[in-house]
Amino acid sequence: MEVERVQAVASALMTAETIPADFIRPEQERPAITTYQGPAPDIPTIDLSLPDRESVVRAVAQACEEWGIFQVVNHGIPTELISRLQAAGKHFFDLPQEEKEAYAKPPGSQSIEGYGTRVSKEVNGKRMWNDHLFHKVWPPSSVNYRFWPTNPPNYREVNEEYTKYMREVADKLFLCLSLGLGLEETAVKEAIGGEELEYNLKINYYPPCPRPDLALGVAAHTDLSTITILVPNDVPGLQVLKDGRWIDAKYIPNALIVHVGDQIEILSNGRYKAVLHRSTVNKEKARMSWPVFLEPPEEWVVGPLPQLLSPESPPKYKAKKFKDYMYCKLNKLPQ
Incomplete structure (x- = not known):
């Protein structure tokens, strides 16, 4: 299976100086060539606990307009x-x-749920250096x-508790997104599914890679979601x-x-910008991240909010x- 191949490549080639050709990115995508080395601004960091709600709303709106990404601290999820x-x-x-394979996505399944690697090559035939649940x-x-x-035994308990706090953080963020657009507090959440909004957890696992200068954990993309809330490890x-x-x-x-x-x-x-991002890999350590993708139900219609439209x-x-x-995005069809 594809997941076994990635694991085998990762373990067998740790001391090697090459990786299989289908993991090597084109020059215009290679981290060693394309990562900016000069002084660069930091992604905005926002303290969600500040009592001045107006300043928090302003900071979130500005980050969404100028960056499409921000970090939040003092968000209320216990360390x-x-x-x-x-x-x-x-x-x-x-x-x-073999224990992980027990949770593998069933062959032929149309669902995204399960354990495995990226199941198909990209259009250019390249593969990404990652594993996921x-x-x-x-x-x-x-x-x-x-x-x-079910192993570890506390997996369900921990994830259900985390989800409870995550939903509270998400509601704070949706409120800020709404007010930042000059709308009612609930406008954004209601427009993307309200209480039917789906929370999809993914654990990304990027094994150590012998040539991190040539490979990517995930190639450049924007997320399909409304927002994605992610906690990384320290790699x-x-x-x-x-x-x-x-x-x-x-x-x-502990920032999100x-x-x-x-x-x-x-x-x-178009006022708030979806962020184009990618993941690099590390030669010595495994990188992990826990994104939660907040998505509308499949049948939900999303379009520009009428309140934001005018002849101008x-x-x-x-x-x-x-x-x-x-479907259009995953199959690279025009929207």
């Missing part, structure tokens, strides 16, 4: 819970291969525990494109990284069902 989440995920990826965590009606590991690797330059995201312990996804860019009629500001995007948008 020890984040540590337990990370420990549970690491425990799973440290298991023997993907499953829904909210709402309860969409959760399939078939893909939740650097997230890069964002800012003013035509690939810059490294600074690691801040918030990505603006495609659906918020569409909904805001016509719609820049088509309104369409999320499942249709997703």
Whole structure:
């Protein structure tokens, strides 16, 4: 299976100076060539606990307009819970291969849920240096525990507790996004699914790579989601494109990284920008991250909010069902 191949490549080639050709990125994508080495601004960091709500809203809106990404601190998720989440995920990826395979995505499944590697090559035939586990965590009606590991034994407990706090953080962020657009507090959340909004957790695992100068964990992309809320481990690797330059995201312990996804860019009629980002890999250490993708139900129609449109500001995007948008993007068809 493809996952076994990546694991075998990672372990067998740790001391080698080459990697298989289908993992080597074109020169214009190689981190060693394209990562900006000069002084660069840091991704905005926002303290969600500040009592002055107006200043928090302003900071979030500015970050979404200028960067499409920001980090939040004092977000209310306990530090020890984040540590337990990370420990549970690491425990799973440290298991023997056959134990992890018990959670593999079934052959022919159209679902994204399950354990594995990227299942298909990109259009250019290249592969990405990563491994992952993907499953829904909210709402309860969409959760399939078939893909939740039972080892470690506390995996379910930790992830359900994390999801409870994550939903509170998300509601704060949606409120800020709404007010930042000059709308009612609930406008953005209601426009992307309200209480039907789906929370999809992914654990990314990037094994040590003998040639991190040639490979990528994930190639440049924007997220399909409304927003993505991510916690990383302490191994650097997230890069964002800012003013035509690939810059490294600074690691801040226990901060959450918030990505603006495609659906918020569409909904805001382009005022908030979906961030183009990618993941690099490390020669000595495994990098891990825990993104939660907040997505509308498949049948939900997302388009520019009518409140933001006028003769001077016509719609820049088509309104369409999320499942249709997703199909077009994943198959590289025009939207």
